[in-house]
Amino acid sequence: KGIRSVTRKLPIMRIVAAIVLLLATSGSFAFAATVAPHIDHHRDGVELRRGAVALRVTALTDHIIRVRIARDGVFPEDASWAVPAEVRHARVAVESHADGFSTKALRVRIEPQSLGLRVEDLQGRTISADAAQPFDADGRAFTLRKQLPLSEHIFGLGDKTGGSLDRRGQSYVDWNTDAYGFSSATDPIYKSIPFFIGVGGDGGSYGILFDNSWRSWFDFGHRDADTLAFGAPDGPIDYYLIAGPSTADVVRRYTDLTGKAPLPPRWAFGYQQSRYSYMSGDEVRQVAARL
Numbered sequence: 001k002g003i004r005s006v007t008r009k010l011p012i013m014r015i016v017a018a019i020v021l022l023l024a025t026s027g028s029f030a031f032a033a034t035v036a037p038h039i040d041h042h043r044d045g046v047e048l049r050r051g052a053v054a055l056r057v058t059a060l061t062d063h064i065i066r067v068r069i070a071r072d073g074v075f076p077e078d079a080s081w082a083v084p085a086e087v088r089h090a091r092v093a094v095e096s097h098a099d100g101f102s103t104k105a106l107r108v109r110i111e112p113q114s115l116g117l118r119v120e121d122l123q124g125r126t127i128s129a130d131a132a133q134p135f136d137a138d139g140r141a142f143t144l145r146k147q148l149p150l151s152e153h154i155f156g157l158g159d160k161t162g163g164s165l166d167r168r169g170q171s172y173v174d175w176n177t178d179a180y181g182f183s184s185a186t187d188p189i190y191k192s193i194p195f196f197i198g199v200g201g202d203g204g205s206y207g208i209l210f211d212n213s214w215r216s217w218f219d220f221g222h223r224d225a226d227t228l229a230f231g232a233p234d235g236p237i238d239y240y241l242i243a244g245p246s247t248a249d250v251v252r253r254y255t256d257l258t259g260k261a262p263l264p265p266r267w268a269f270g271y272q273q274s275r276y277s278y279m280s281g282d283e284v285r286q287v288a289a290r291l
Helices: 002-024 027-032 247-258 281-289
Strands: 038-042 045-050 053-059 064-070 095-097 100-102 106-111 116-121 126-138 141-147 153-158 171-174 192-199 206-210 216-220 227-232 237-243
Touching (some): 045 106, 053 106, 064 247, 116 237, 126 206, 126 227, 141 237, 153 171, 192 216, 192 247, 206 247, 237 247
Antiparallel strands (some): 038 045, 045 053, 064 237, 095 100, 100 106, 116 126, 126 141, 141 227, 153 192, 192 206, 206 237
16 A cells, blocks of 8 residues: 555656756746855955856946846856946955945945845945846846835936836837837837936935847836836846935946046037038038028
8 A cells, every 4th residue: 555655646746846847947946046155255346156147246436336147157248338448347445244245335235045136325225226036037038126115216218208207107118219200109219328317215316327238128117116127138137336325426427437428619509500410510610600
């Protein structure tokens, strides 16, 4: 009887084992699997490995951190169309802690089981924090998620329609598009800038520059009211988090990353005349002389 009972249980045990194996090889479960993370502290930040996934957080300045994720444990080429190499390679020394590090302005905490990131000011006020499931991969596509507090409002992303500068409650696509005759519901349109500013949180304003040139998307509490999410179908998982505390501080430090606009020539100031295109500055001056 005991032998027959064990024999009857064997098919069930095989089914259970197959289900566990299937789940363990899927993207989201593999990321959350109970494998002890490997943590390395560096002079300028920290790197964690959990299964096949690697997370690297680096302090470029006391107020700017860079976050990179390698899905297969191998980080791609350190390249960017937006941030110059000398800026990407800037570093400040950090103070290491068991759960992360601190700079002279920020405290960075990483939850080792989920690789969730929390950035605070030195008084412990949260500037930005990842959601419970901070990262998902589906083939080459990926999603990043952060908490969206009730008090927080979102601004940025370049040319966007919809009638409100506050992006909260909306979702958008960044992909430069010649959208002649666009309406208030058209998205995307001409200029896509994968940078947004969160305003109104406990730790003050912050900005995120998502350094990915693929057809990226952003969801600011549209699908889930308390979740800020963004991602892309492929490309590097690479973003910069810029602390304020003021919005002006965030904008200034953003231009430290990407560069500052040059001062226009004197002739460009004053009355503005525009049409579809001008071929040269001389042509503009000729038009202005006839006005």
